[in-house]
Amino acid sequence: xxxxxxxxxxxxxxxxxxxxxxxxxxxxxxxxxxxxxxxxxxxxxxxxxxxxxxxxxxxxxxxxxxxxxxxxxxxxxxxxxxxxxxxxxxxxxxxxxxxxxxxxxxxxxxxxxxxxxxxxxxxxxxxxxxxxxxxxxxxxxxxxxxxxxxxxxxxxx
Amino acid sequence: xxxxxxxxxxxxxxxxxxxxxxxxxxxxxxxxxxxxxxxxxxxxxxxxxxxxxxxxxxxxxxxxxxxxxxxxxxxxxxxxxxxxxxxxxxxxxxxxxxxxxxxxxxxxxxxxxxxxxxxxxxxxxxxxxxxxxxxxxxxxxxxxxxxxxxxxxxxxxxxxxxxxxxxxxxxxxxxxxxxxxxxxxxxxxxxxxxxxxxxxxxxxxxxxxxxxxxxxxxxxxxxxxxxxxxxxxxxxxxxxxxxxxxxxxxxxxxxxxxxxxxxxxxxxxxxxxxxxxxxxxxxxxxxxxxxxxxxxxxxxxxxxxxxxxxxxxxxxxxxxxxxxxxxxxxxxxxxxxxxxxxxxxxxxxxxxxxxxxxxxxxxxxxxxxxxxxxxxxxxxxxxxxxxxxxxxxxxxxxxxxxxxxxxxxxxxxxxxxxxxxxxxxxxxxxxxxxxxxxxxxxxxxxxxxxxxxxxx
Numbered sequence: 259x260x261x262x263x264x265x266x267x268x269x270x271x272x273x274x275x276x277x278x279x280x281x282x283x284x285x286x287x288x289x290x291x292x293x294x295x296x297x298x299x300x301x302x303x304x305x306x307x308x309x310x311x312x313x314x315x316x317x318x319x320x321x322x323x324x325x326x327x328x329x330x331x332x333x334x335x336x337x338x339x340x341x342x343x344x345x346x347x348x349x350x351x352x353x354x355x356x357x358x359x360x361x362x363x364x365x366x367x368x369x370x371x372x373x374x375x376x377x378x379x380x381x382x383x384x385x386x387x388x389x390x391x392x393x394x395x396x397x398x399x400x401x402x403x404x405x406x407x408x409x410x411x412x413x414x415x
Numbered sequence: 416x417x418x419x420x421x422x423x424x425x426x427x428x429x430x431x432x433x434x435x436x437x438x439x440x441x442x443x444x445x446x447x448x449x450x451x452x453x454x455x456x457x458x459x460x461x462x463x464x465x466x467x468x469x470x471x472x473x474x475x476x477x478x479x480x481x482x483x484x485x486x487x488x489x490x491x492x493x494x495x496x497x498x499x500x501x502x503x504x505x506x507x508x509x510x511x512x513x514x515x516x517x518x519x520x521x522x523x524x525x526x527x528x529x530x531x532x533x534x535x536x537x538x539x540x541x542x543x544x545x546x547x548x549x550x551x552x553x554x555x556x557x558x559x560x561x562x563x564x565x566x567x568x569x570x571x572x573x574x575x576x577x578x579x580x581x582x583x584x585x586x587x588x589x590x591x592x593x594x595x596x597x598x599x600x601x602x603x604x605x606x607x608x609x610x611x612x613x614x615x616x617x618x619x620x621x622x623x624x625x626x627x628x629x630x631x632x633x634x635x636x637x638x639x640x641x642x643x644x645x646x647x648x649x650x651x652x653x654x655x656x657x658x659x660x661x662x663x664x665x666x667x668x669x670x671x672x673x674x675x676x677x678x679x680x681x682x683x684x685x686x687x688x689x690x691x692x693x694x695x696x697x698x699x700x701x702x703x704x705x706x707x708x709x710x711x712x713x714x715x716x717x718x719x720x721x722x723x724x725x726x727x728x729x730x731x732x733x734x735x736x737x738x739x740x741x742x743x744x745x746x747x748x749x750x751x752x753x754x755x756x757x758x759x760x761x762x763x764x765x766x767x768x769x770x771x772x773x774x775x776x777x778x779x780x781x782x783x784x785x786x787x788x789x790x791x792x793x794x795x796x797x798x799x800x801x802x803x804x805x806x807x808x809x810x811x812x813x814x815x816x817x818x819x820x821x822x823x824x825x826x827x828x829x830x831x832x833x834x835x836x837x838x839x840x841x842x843x844x845x846x847x848x849x850x851x852x853x854x855x856x857x858x859x860x861x862x863x864x865x866x867x868x869x870x871x
Contacts, residue, residue, distance in 0.1 A: 382552075
């Protein structure tokens with residue numbers, strides 16, 4: 259009696275094996291932590307000027323574990339800051355400052371946005387907090403390369 | 416390849432054969448559309464509080480790019496309210512059967528041959544995209560654009576036969592058609608021989624009397640000749656006019672249309688590139704941290720805006736097509752194929768198949784971020800569509816909170832990786848072997864750019 263696998267040609271088996279290997283590598287890329295060096299935690303203080311519809315500076319860099327204080331100064335109307343991923347929020351009245359303190363315990367790139375309706379481009383008033391190396395981006399690029407390889411491999415003649 | 420004809424199920428067939436369910440959904444959509452226009456004209460100028468912005472550019476857009484197009488293809492077009500007034504004026508009826516084949520209010524001219532294809536839709540999309548920072552955020556401008564859609568559709572229906580607006584002008588319909596090729600749903604005929612021997616071709620010409628009375632295909636497509644989803648609006652009129660029960664609505668493997676080589680032209684290739692370029696540009700403008708870029712895109716008519724417009728046009732009409740042409744030419748060279756003008760043109764058009772899954776993945780990834788951060792505007796706008804202090808459904812007080820803010824970036828990575836995989840498969844399928852590598856490289860480059868913009 260022939261087992262189902264025995265009726266599959268060696269080429270197809272090789273192709274399937276290749277795809278399984280690529281899938282395992284893709285899962286490993288997603289799941290395994292990257293062996294990247296990390297600096298000792300430090301206190302980091304930022305002063306952000308918020309005006310319609312931008313933050314200055316717009317991109318903040320910290321290391322994982324840093325104790326971060328973001329002081330936001332609204333320059334024209336009420337603005338604020340909502341930090342994606344951390345789900346923290348602060349608002350500031352015009353001409354006044356408000357502060358947000360937290361420990362940057364998650365690495366990656368996180369958007370922060372104005373949580374107060376401040377004008378037409380309000381939904382797009384966005385800045386970025388980058389905590390340590392952006393492992394998701396590197397993993398994403400590796401996954402994209404593997405996906406392209408898998409696409410080529412799956413149709414190999 | 417196995418397909419499942421959904422019209423074998425009596426309930427589905429009855430629901431789709433009757434004009435009433437579709438009419439009611441379209442009527443509801445038309446009410447929403449008119450309310451959006453009115454809210455934009457009369458209501459609050461605050462975009463995130465206006466029904467005009469929230470209903471059309473957040474709710475409908477998220478539904479369209481994340482569910483409707485990937486799952487139902489042109490199913491969206493089948494319930495779109497925009498052509499309704501024009502259709503009524505053109506046909507003298509919406510629920511049929513047709514009263515007369517020669518309605519008085521229309522000229523019924525054929526669409527000019529030289530304007531066929533989707534070039535006009537490409538131009539319309541680019542035009543709207545140039546002003547999008549303003550259109551997507553300013554209720555009044557949004558209402559004027561939506562009203563213009565309605566007006567142009569009406570005028571087009573009065574001058575030209577069938578749904579010329581949907582087929583040749585609608586900027587949304589253009590990309591829905593392109594991406595509908597990926598949907599796991601298709602309308603085809605069961606037996607082409609039956610269509611060939613059917614002299615009256617009622618599916619195309621319409622029929623005045625009897626149980627199969629109805630309009631000829633509003634999209635000007637002959638169902639017996641359909642091999643791709645691009646030109647079928649899933650309006651189901653052919654199901655109602657076919658006396659031979661020969662129409663099938665198949666569940667199929669997603670993306671089956673990509674295997675078809677027929678009918679692929681430069682207009683469709685450019686559509687793919689324009690959509691990919693727009694996803695890159697929108698991700699930078701709307702989700703990036705560059706305030707000056709946002710301000711330039713918003714300040715229509717100013718010098719910074721002219722710079723932005725020039726940059727956008729250069730990207731979608733120059734840089735991306737140029738790079739893609741280089742990739743297609745390199746593929747031709749690797750395959751030992753000729754590099755003359757005609758061969759290159761053909762390679763450019765055929766290789767653009769890879770842009771279809773990549774483009775939809777790009778828009779889905781962009782829309783995920785856009786929708787997740789804006790969904791909580793919906794209950795507010797539904798309860799207080801004009802921003803006049805109403806609270807119709809008790810949602811006016813809902814505060815803004817981004818949803819799934821931690822989950823969106825990994826989801827975007829997975830969606831984009833899936834798009835690149837599918838694009839690579841499509842490229843290999845078209846070119847075969849090593850010859851596909853340059854186009855795959857192009858897709859990887861575009862995918863890497865999107866990853867950097869969305870999760871970088």
